[in-house]
Amino acid sequence: WLYCISFLLPIVLGVFPNCAEKNTVYLEADTRTGPRYAFVSGDQAILRTDPINIASEIDFPPAGQRLVVLERTAKQDTIDDVSDFWYRVRQDSGIEGWIFGASLSFSQQEMAQNVRGRKKEIEEILPGIWWEIEGDGSTGYRKIVFKNGYFFYSYGNRLENSGKYEITDELKLKLSAPTGLGEELEVRKVGLEYRIFARIENFTYVFRPAPEEKEYLEVEKEEESEQ
Structure with missing residues (x-):
């Protein structure tokens, strides 16, 4: 056989x-x-x-x-x-x-053109306040404000740190000062809206833009008064 x-x-x-x-x-x-x-x-x-x-x-x-x-x-x-x-x-x-x-x-040329366009888009949507999103969809205690090339990271009503930021060619936010979220954040589009992701060890923090411009203006004044 x-x-x-x-x-x-x-x-x-x-x-x-x-x-x-x-x-x-x-x-x-x-x-x-x-x-x-x-x-x-x-x-x-x-x-x-x-x-x-x-x-x-x-x-x-x-x-x-x-x-x-x-x-x-x-x-x-x-x-x-x-x-x-x-x-x-x-x-x-x-x-x-x-x-x-x-x-x-x-092609690297095609990718470079794509990166330039994406960086410009991120520059336009980034200014303002971004709130942490909890796993159940509710708003957390962490927030980040971006304004004129600077970031302000807060936990609750306490300003934790601030400094400059830049958008890298990898489309990430590089922070000039350490925070509880690390020194590099990822910006990604989810559906029609952008999100910011911070990965610390085995946990990921997610942030979304504040829904109201009025809220951003009020927080902006608070951040300036604390400097």
């Missing part, structure tokens, strides 16, 4: 070829069949376990992050009326997964 299996195995493999080879295209550097690197170009990028929109989420790579491209699907998929390939990529941390091509840029 071992002889029969050894005889039939090549036939079976010929009839049922490897699905991965049939449905994907490998993009190693030496083949020159595709780009080796890609850059995350949007806020809605999701790294998934498989090349399908309902697959489990692995990570949410931020805009500007560089990824190593390993493989792509042979056929395009359509999501929200946008058609593109799925790409299997690797992050610098070694984590691998699939990401929809509409969330990627494949």
Whole structure:
């Protein structure tokens, strides 16, 4: 019976070829069949376990992050009326997964133009007060005010620290002074509204813009009087 299996195995493999080879295209550097690197170009990028929109989420790579491209699907998929390939990529941390091509840029020039546009957009929406959001959606005790290139971080009514900030090419906020949130914050668009994320060890603080301009003006006066 071992002889029969050894005889039939090549036939079976010929009839049922490897699905991965049939449905994907490998993009190693030496083949020159595709780009080796890609850059995350949007806020809605999701790294998934498989090349399908309902697959489990692995990570949410931020805009500007560089990824190593390993493989792509042979056929395009359509999501929200946008058609593109799925790409299997690797992050610098070694984590691998699939990401929809509409969330990627494949040229540094294209990415640079995208970054400039995103930085300008962040500069426009950033000024004002940002409140912490608790897990249940309620407003927390932490808040950050951005004004004229400066930030003011408070816990409750107590001003904790202040200093200058800058928007990096990785679209993060780099703070000149340490805070309880660290010295680097991530700005990301969630739906139609921006959020600020601060990751401290295994916990993430999330901030959203204050809903009322009147509230911002009142807090602004408080911050100036405390200086």
